[in-house]
Amino acid sequence: MTPMRNSGRVFTLSRFAIYFEMVAQAGSIRQAATVLNVSPSAVNRQILAIEQDMGTPLFHRHSTGLSLTSAGELLLATIRAGKRDFEAFQTRLTALSGLHGGLVTMAVVEAVSDRFVPDILSEISKDYPRVEFSIKTMDFKTIWHSVSRNEVDFGISLLGSEKLSRRVRVVATLQAPIGFIVRPDHPLAAWKEARLSHVLGSRLIIPDATLAVGAAIREGLVAQNVDIKPAFSCNRIVSIKALVRSGLGVALLTQADVIDEEKSGELCFVRVIQSDIKPLRFALIHNTQRQLSAAAHATLDVITRNFHALSTAESAGSLPDISS
Structure with missing residues (x-):
């Protein structure tokens, strides 16, 4: 048996796969051609070309018809497995495209x-x-x-x-990271980093302890032994940002809370440094x-x-x- 010279061709010729499977099922090139509505010579040319490429016969030729060789049986199993895989791929692709929502x-x-x-x-x-x-x-x-x-x-x-x-x-x-949230006209707005001591004289707006960021801030303040009495405490991030925009004080929030406002220039984030307040x-x-x-x-x-x-x-x- 000569070595296979172009095995990749088998998997790219979808017409051959259809012809080959039908011939294997029918056991006859003529019957397969009738089902496929093509000429027997077209089917035969496809089979002979691939057999030549593979360097091995795929069918035993008998006077009563065709039967698969061992190589033919292996190829048929491979084609059918490929069809199942492709059908599964199409199902997933259809779902992914949103056609089925x-x-x-x-x-x-x-x-x-x-x-x-x-x-x-x-x-x-x-x-x-x-x-x-x-x-x-x-x-x-x-x-x-x-x-x-x-x-x-x-x-x-x-x-x-x-x-x-x-x-x-x-x-x-x-x-x-957690930091100070201020308006652009606040003195801290030009800073990238600040310590807690820089806002001790300011009116502070701190998230309620029911919020994770509020709990983290309070935990950090206790660890650092800093006694800060906020002017405002709130359990809604949206409300805290509204208070800052109104000029009512400086808030402590995460940078993720003000991505939009930072981009638009509406609010500024100043990272807290030298503090026990840990990032979320x-x-x-x-x-x-x-x-x-x-x-x-x-x-x-x-x-x-x-x-x-x-x-x-x-x-x-x-x-x-x-x-x-």
């Missing part, structure tokens, strides 16, 4: 619900317009429980010291036992890419437009 469910913390998540959904919806989304804003502990109980496709929560369930996988993380770490999580749809996989991939892009930019000292 689908529902993606997620649970997120408020810090990413105002800007990050809407931009992600805008990007996904351009490619998959029939996909529906269900977004629930929860506190970070509830999100972990919801993902652990397999109630949502995935969640964006905070990575803390709590014990992780073996069913919950952290797909990507994003570190968000966001985590993209999902339940390893959950079967994700093609739409959920696509959404997860986009969020993962954005997490990595933001992490790279944060390390470099600037945050990009996450919708780009």
